[in-house]
Amino acid sequence: MALTFLRGIQINPSMLYPSSYFARKHGVLYCCMRSAQTQTATQEKEQTKLKVSTQSQPKAVDKYLKDYEAVIGIETHVQLSTLTKAFCSCPYNYGSPPNTSVCPVCMGLPGALPVLNSKVIECAVRVGLALNCKLSMNSKFDRKQYFYPDLPKGYQISQFDIPIATGGYLDVDLPLEYGGGHRKFGITRVHMEEDAGKLLHTDGGSYSQERTLSHLNIRMDIDFLGFLIQVDLNRAGVPLLEIVSEPDMRTGIEAAEYASELQRLVRYLGVSNGNMQEGSLRCDVNISVRPIGQLEFGTKVEIKNLNSFSSVSRAIDYEISRQVQLHSQGQVDQIVQETRLWEEGAQKTVTMRKKEGLADYRYFPEPDLPGVTLTEEYVDNIRESLPELPEDKRRRYEKMGLSMQDVLFLANDNNIADFFDTTIAGGADVKLAANWIMGDIAAYMKNEKVTINEIKLTPQELGELIASIKDGTISGKIGKEVITLRVMI
Numbered sequence: 001m002a003l004t005f006l007r008g009i010q011i012n013p014s015m016l017y018p019s020s021y022f023a024r025k026h027g028v029l030y031c032c033m034r035s036a037q038t039q040t041a042t043q044e045k046e047q048t049k050l051k052v053s054t055q056s057q058p059k060a061v062d063k064y065l066k067d068y069e070a071v072i073g074i075e076t077h078v079q080l081s082t083l084t085k086a087f088c089s090c091p092y093n094y095g096s097p098p099n100t101s102v103c104p105v106c107m108g109l110p111g112a113l114p115v116l117n118s119k120v121i122e123c124a125v126r127v128g129l130a131l132n133c134k135l136s137m138n139s140k141f142d143r144k145q146y147f148y149p150d151l152p153k154g155y156q157i158s159q160f161d162i163p164i165a166t167g168g169y170l171d172v173d174l175p176l177e178y179g180g181g182h183r184k185f186g187i188t189r190v191h192m193e194e195d196a197g198k199l200l201h202t203d204g205g206s207y208s209q210e211r212t213l214s215h216l217n218i219r220m221d222i223d224f225l226g227f228l229i230q231v232d233l234n235r236a237g238v239p240l241l242e243i244v245s246e247p248d249m250r251t252g253i254e255a256a257e258y259a260s261e262l263q264r265l266v267r268y269l270g271v272s273n274g275n276m277q278e279g280s281l282r283c284d285v286n287i288s289v290r291p292i293g294q295l296e297f298g299t300k301v302e303i304k305n306l307n308s309f310s311s312v313s314r315a316i317d318y319e320i321s322r323q324v325q326l327h328s329q330g331q332v333d334q335i336v337q338e339t340r341l342w343e344e345g346a347q348k349t350v351t352m353r354k355k356e357g358l359a360d361y362r363y364f365p366e367p368d369l370p371g372v373t374l375t376e377e378y379v380d381n382i383r384e385s386l387p388e389l390p391e392d393k394r395r396r397y398e399k400m401g402l403s404m405q406d407v408l409f410l411a412n413d414n415n416i417a418d419f420f421d422t423t424i425a426g427g428a429d430v431k432l433a434a435n436w437i438m439g440d441i442a443a444y445m446k447n448e449k450v451t452i453n454e455i456k457l458t459p460q461e462l463g464e465l466i467a468s469i470k471d472g473t474i475s476g477k478i479g480k481e482v483i484t485l486r487v488m489i
């Protein structure tokens with residue numbers, strides 16, 4: 001079947017997945033699906049364990065905190081792990097030498113035209129459904145105009161007034177060490193957009209030579225006051241989902257757990273590796289404080305560049321204390337609408353820039369891309385292909401009689417959950433299987449820095465071992481020795 005694209009651009013077939021194709025009818029792009037195959041995302045080797053602290057609050061503010069309520073919302077950018085970028089056939093691999101994965105489209109050269117990667121739509125629909133959102137069956141892309149050297153076109157392709165998904169929620173179970181409990185946080189919207197490039201600040205040394213596109217003899221750098229600022233466009237055009245929460249969180253822990261659950265969700269769905277250190281999942285938080293009982297929101301402050309769950313939690317707790325302190329000292333007027341940065345070393349937030357009114361991005365519909373229409377069949381196929389989601393898994397494990405501590409551990413990583421599920425599917429005792437996985441096996445994985453997929457022991461072997469200990473064939477002590485040997489050999 002001929003694939004119909006705008007202006008008949010010749011595209012690299014590798015950018016299209018066999019599972020879906022586009023058809024253009026009456027000037028509108030239709031997404032259709034042939035099968036329910038999904039791409040497996042690279043799984044991060046080490047799960048980032050959430051560590052949060054409440055130590056960052058100045059003692060003098062403690063007595064006032066109970067009189068105030070913080071209102072927190074989070075905007076999360078999730079980089080999709082598609083094989084190619086959103087609108088061209090360039091691949092994206094984190095850490096590649098600068099400007100080695102670029103083409104006229106993602107470099108924004110005149111006359112180059114975007115062609116949508118159908119996988120971006122599929123990922124967006126998967127996330128929208130998993131977040132219990134309402135999908136827009138007819139959506140479109142828009143241009144968001146702003147100038148910055150890492151944005152070669154002078155605009156970002158995004159979605160403005162018709163995001164692909166709206167009005168959902170995310171279920172979160174708080175860790176027991178922070179009091180436990182279940183929370184439901186609202187999702188305002190999910191929209192698709194493209195990432196920008198990266199600026200590299202150097203002192204003008206030899207760095208620039210190897211960072212140029214030698215075969216095209218293009219140097220992308222800006223000499224500014226003696227400092228060389230270079231542009232790496234590898235990341236330009238990489239597909240992103242921006243997920244905006246409702247302002248439903250009240251503490252740093254809640255916000256960090258929300259972000260952690262979002263990471264778990266995108267990994268379960270296989271749409272992103274969710275790695276914060278590599279920038280695959282980035283959080284900007286908005287915080288305001290108001291006296292308890294007041295309906296009106298306080299002045300909102302934004303904190304950017306939070307690259308770990310622990311910094312999300314600590315930056316928010318610090319900012320709450322700072323704002324409460326200003327409230328309690330009658331200096332509310334000093335809380336201004338601004339963007340602040342979290343300084344990890346000093347453990348405090350500092351002003352990055354004051355906001356002088358809303359930026360005018362002069363959005364308008366992207367004329368180089370057609371509207372996107374989803375068919376019911378396409379959405380139904382994706383819905384049927386969704387894996388069991390973290391929340392469903394936790395509730396299922398809870399019903400098995402496992403403690404919340406066990407439930408949270410096992411469901412945290414979908415590979416560990418799969419190992420556990422396969423073990424008990426063979427008839428192994430549920431609690432004993434959980435104990436072995438959380439005990440000796442987890443300890444081995446932690447010491448050797450390996451994932452459960454990299455150990456030698458199979459779920460079937462673990463099941464047999466548990467059965468042997470249970471029926472008295474071998475003792476628990478021997479079982480431990482066998483496990484130690486079997487995970488390694």
Ligand SMILES: [Zn+2]
Nearest residue numbers: 088090103106
């Ligand atoms: Zn490209």
